[in-house]
Amino acid sequence: MSFEGRLSVSNSHPFLIEAEELLSDHTSHLIIDARSEEHYSAGHIPGAIHFCAYDQFVRSTSPIGLSRFQRSMAETYSKIGVDPHKPVVVYEEKTGMRAARDCWMIQYMGHPNVRILHGGVEAWRQKNGALDTEPISLDSTIFDCIARDDIIISARDILGHLATPTTTVLDVRTYEEYTGSGGSSCCPRQGRLPGAHWLEWTNLLGKDGRFKTSEDLRRILQEHHISTEHPVITYCHRGARSAVAYYALKMAGCHEVRNYIGSWHEWAIRNDLPIESGR
Incomplete structure (x- = not known):
């Protein structure tokens, strides 16, 4: 294009x-x-x-x-x-x-x-935009939180979705993290959320450092059996790679996407939460 x-x-x-x-x-x-x-x-x-x-x-x-x-x-x-x-x-x-x-x-x-x-x-x-080296600081403001509960999901609510066949839990970490053969040392357990699909976040970006087109993103989702018509929950280690996926899914036309901001960092430390590992 x-x-x-x-x-x-x-x-x-x-x-x-x-x-x-x-x-x-x-x-x-x-x-x-x-x-x-x-x-x-x-x-x-x-x-x-x-x-x-x-x-x-x-x-x-x-x-x-x-x-x-x-x-x-x-x-x-x-x-x-x-x-x-x-x-x-x-x-x-x-x-x-x-x-x-x-x-x-x-x-x-x-x-x-x-x-x-x-x-x-x-x-x-x-685009020939200028760059500056002078550090910038701004006056303080008053920023009150009005939380967007429609774009986030908690560990407790994910548990309620794990048995729901129409909800896709999407792991966008590396394959090693997904299978549990690798991962961050700060996490006491390695693996994935039960039933999670795997699609590494880098596949959603082009070599030019931009999101792939909506058409390409929809094709990638189809190849990974992810429906844009059903809810999708994204997660990674800290909610960063999953934020990329969150916006890519929005571009692809997904109707309901939520980012699990606690991600594996939270899930791994809670022994009451189930995990899977292996291929």
Whole structure:
């Protein structure tokens, strides 16, 4: 597909913004650079602040756990200057898990207008966008959480879906993580959620660092026997790779998608939750 075709496709999705659009009006957006501090210091989009919630795990998706996390993130977003009345754009080097998780997180917290820079700062450079090395900090704001319960799911609620044949639980980690032959050392158990389908998140992105087209995504889902007509629950280790999958499934036309933000990090530490392993 031509670039113009890719552009028109992405513009039909409210969670993506193209470099051209941001270039034309970047001063009206709060821009968040989710890369490392080293990369930010080497050159960032003018006006962008440096922040990433990648290392902030959701350790419990119980009502109390989510309430604590919401309070913590509302305080954090207030401190860094996230204004609920100003559009937010999050980016990294290309389209990836860090920007997707932050975008999903801010959306979950109730911000009505947050998008991922499609193709990341690489797309910005390709359109001759300027870079700045001056660090940016903003005045604090008041960011109150209005949680989006329609885009998240808890461990308790997943248990109720495991026996539901019309709900797909989608593991987007590596095959080694999925089978339990590998995984993060912080997790006391390795394996997957019972009955989970496997589709590694990297298959949803093109070599150009952008989401594949909606048509290609639908084809990939069909090949993996995932219906766009039925609910899908995405998970990974910390809800980052699964955030990429969440948005890719939205692009493919899935009617109901929820990101399990606690993901394997929470599931593995709870011995009361069932797991599977092996092929």
